[in-house]
Every structure is written in C-alpha cells, then in structure tokens.
Amino acid sequence: MDYFTKPISRIGIREIADAFFDLFDISRQNSIPVVDLLDPFCKKMGNVTYDIVEDNELDHNVPAVTELDNDGNFTIKIKACVYNGAYYNQTGGYRNHIMHEMCHVFMYKLGYTPRLERSFSNNTIEAMYSAEWQAKALCGEIMMPYEETKNMSVDEICKRYNVSLLSAQQRKRY
C-alpha cells in the first residue's frame, strides 16, 4: 500500500540523506550499520519503537512493516529472520528492508505525512508524491551515498556497502 504525500525530488531526498548522516554521525565511506542504528534511531526520534517478531506474525511477503497507532506512536515490526539475516549475515536485502522502514518514519517526522485518507496500490502514485517511493529513494541514498558511489561499479558498490545486486544496479540509474 502507498500513500499520497507532499512532493519531493530526488535532489531533495539526497539532501535529507545528508541530514540523516549528520544526525546519526555515520560514515559515508562504509556500509551503514543498519541493525546497530535501530536503538539510537528510536531514541532520537522519540515515540518510535521496534519489535522483532516471530516470522509467522507478519504475512509471508512482508519482511517488515511500520505501524502508527492513534496516539502517534510508531512501531517498526521486523521478522526475526530478517533481523538475524541483517545482523549475522549482513544480507543486503534484509538490511534494506529494515532501513526502508526507518526511512518511512524519518520522512513522516519531517512532515511527509499522508495527505489523503485513502491508500493506493503500489506504483499508482507519481513518484515524487508517493510515500513508498520517498522511503525507497531515501533508503538507497543512505545505504549507497551518491557522491561516494557515483564512480563505482555495481560490484564495488555491493562489496563496499553490503547491498543487494538489485539495489546497486538501481543506484547506477540515478
């Protein structure tokens, strides 16, 4: 599901990624420590928590999800297999799922909140207005910083930043 929100360009997302690096004092030169970031992220954001749940607690095609309750509290729910794979094996896809959820929260906190009551199917909202695209783009910009990766090959990006082949290929399109 996707939500309509206020627009932002790829360049704007890149600037937000820069702010994210500064806020959490993270090096742009190495793979981002996604799992290590969960506690500091939740603490700094306030009213955000994460919950590592048994694999059968989320639908089989949902690796992680962010829920917002009526009191404005966020819970990032992550399947145990995704968390363990991201931490113990540094699996790029799993790391990406976790970072993606943090990006949803970060964008929301910056005011990119749903503008319409209804939700939409994925890929039906124009990219710059799409909460899903914004989280995906921000996740890419954080996990593969533009300036550092613009002259790297797909293989180099995969190795240096612990991302999936698909993510690295996607990076080269921008």
Next chain:
Amino acid sequence: MSYTRFGEFMRIERIKNHEVMANTAELLSVSVPFVSAVENGKKNVPDEWFDILVKHYNLNEGERNELAQAIEESKTQIKFNLSNAKEFQRRVAIQFQRSFNDLDEETANALIELFNKKVDS
C-alpha cells in the same frame, strides 16, 4: 505500542555499550523475539535476568535500583498468593481483579493515596 521502562533502560545500556538486541538475546540465552516481547511489554521480565544484567553492565547501586524499578513497572502480570489470605483479603483481591479493566485514573490515584496513608500510619 510503546516501550516499557525496562525496554527504555535496555535501549540506553545497549547504546552506551555498543550492543544490539541480538547481543542481549545471546547474553540471556533466549531468542531475539523473546527479548523484544519483554521490552515491548508483551511478557514479564524473567527473574533471573536482573543478576545477569547487573553483572554484564557492571551496574552501580543507583543503576541497580533503577533497573529493579524499571522491571517492577514493566510487569505485565502480577500474581497474588491467596492460600493464607484472610476472607476479607480474598474478597478485596477478587474485587480488584474484576474491576481492574474499568478502573479510571482518578479512582486509581484515590486508591493509591488510601494505600499510602495506610502504610504511613
């Protein structure tokens, strides 16, 4: 859902010690989802965790008290042993259990005040 005070305590200790929840699970010999359920208030903090955490984080007296308080405030279940209770004590425990879900804040505060007066006198 919001973090329990125990969850908040653990989050701060992990940040200070450059640890993640997986390390907590290893330390306590449980799964990550179990630690998460405890920190999120879905399960009680097991009694044996206190000593393990005190030792691991080398907590001083003040920090130990803080942890004990956090555990106390994070309890999801409280058991009353009524086997040796007097009849009036049994009645009040059962009545309290029945009324608990409908208890509003004003009544709760009035009860706490009443109990505190009793302790002080």
